[in-house]
Amino acid sequence: MSMGIGRPPGNRKQMAIKSLWIGVWLAFMSAPIKDLADGTHTPWATALGTLGLVVFVGCYLALVFRPSPRMLTPVQVRIALTFLSALAVTLSLTLGSPWLVLFVYVSVSAGAALPLRTARWLIPAATAVLVAIGFTGGHPREIITALVFPALLGGFSMTGIRQMILTTIELREARATVAQLAANEERLRLARDLHDLLGHSLSLITLKSELAGRMLPDHPEQAAAQVADIEQVSRQALVDVRSAVTGYRRPTLPGELAGARTALAAAGITAAIPAEPPENLPEKPEEVLAWALREAVTNVVRHSGARSCKVTLAPRQTLDGRVLELTVSDDGRGASGTAVGNGLTGIAERLATVDGTLTTRATDPRSGKGFTITLSVPVESDLGFPE
Known part of the structure; x- marks a missing residue:
């Protein structure tokens, strides 16, 4: 599974991938390394140059390797960039042409660490310093011109x-805020519904209990009638609560489609999911398909290692009648990488209650890669789909 943008590496594999991606760009450091290895400088100059190069690379990685641009304060970023620039100027002036490449890394660091309003003038400034040092020092023109474009483009x-990365982080934070607001709204709705369901019943039980207590010494028959009413009201309240809780627990296709979209996006999996389910879908088939969709998407996120996932929901005419087909396909490792045990068994058992069917296959039969699950439930012919 790919690493989310703006998130720190979650395991050694992700750390290795990010290190490799950043390390590739350190190939330009071969010029100063070769200059040190050639032995053209004095031992002191070679030692100080090596130390300066190590410190420069460490400072550069501290600015660029961050999983989030917000991990360093603006003051820390400015100090690091100032130090990096001073080191590039010093090493270039003292050790020669191969060290001009350090300005490319200064430009890249400025682009990675500074807001656009600041970086848009600092990147050309770093490039201008590169050109100025190159020409005043009598360095070969071809080296200078070869570094100008990487400095500007890279920065x-x-x-x-x-x-x-910043936009992705803001979207993730906004999504979390929306989820929190939705949870708060759901709590308020639950509290309001419980008040509407139980407020009247509990008040009536309290009044009748007080009335039965006053009647008990002198009118036991009337007290017994009040107790019978209390029992009836409490039983009805219990039925209402159970019905309400069942409604809360029952998944719906719109909710599960939205949840699948969010779960796949959070896992870094490219998702193609229909916006709306069909209209007029009976309650029981909808509940079965919603549970199945949740289980299938959970398997994709946790076990498949997929990069993309496609969900389709469409009617189809068969010899046995009209059915609604739900298909979830991914491009992951295939059946070997998917939990095909209790999850699919539970889906099959739920489908059996509505005379539905389940089939599985490899998304790409030739290579055996990917996993596709197709679920069919019988529906009425007048089932409507949104335009």
Whole structure:
């Protein structure tokens, strides 16, 4: 499963992937490394150059390797960039042409760590310093021109990546806020419904209990009648509560489609999910399909290692009548990477209650990759689908 944008690596594999992605761009450091290895400098210059290069790379990685642009304060970012720039100027002036490449990393660091309004002038400034040092130092023109484009392109590319990460983080925070607001609204609705269901019944039980207590010494028959009324009211209240709780617990297709969209997006899986389910779907088939969709998407998220998942919901005419088909397919490891035990057994048992069927297959039969589950439930011919 891919690592979410703007999130820290969750395991060693993700850490290795991110390190490899960033480490590839350190290939430009081969020029100063080769300059040190050639032995053209004095031992002191070589030692100080090596130390400066190690410190430079460490500072660069501290700015770029962060999973979130918000992990360092603006003051810390400015101090690090100032130090990085000063080190690039010092090493370039003292050790020669191969060290001009450090300004490319200064430009990239500025794009990765600074807001666009600041980076858009600092990146050209770093490039201008590169050119100025190159020409004043008599360095080969081809080296200077070869570094200008990577410095500008790399810096401004990182501003786009930084903005994408910030936007992703903001969307994730907004999604969490919406989920929290929805949960709060659901709690308020539950409290309101319970008050409407039980408020009158409990008040009536209290009044009748007090009345029965006053009648008991002198009118036991009337007290018994009040107790019988109390029993009837309490039984009806219990029925109402059970009915309400059953309604809360029953999943619906709109809710599960929205939940599947959120779960797959949070897992970094590209999802293609219908916006709305068909209209006029009977309650029992809808509940069965909703449970099945939840279980199928959970398997994709937890076990498949997929990069994409597609959910389709469409009617189909068969020899036995009209059915509604729910299909969940992914491009993951296949049946070997999917929980096909209790989960599918539970889906099959639920489908049996509405005379439904379940089939599974590999998404790509030739390679055996991917996993596709198809569920069919019989429906009436007048089932409506949204336009």
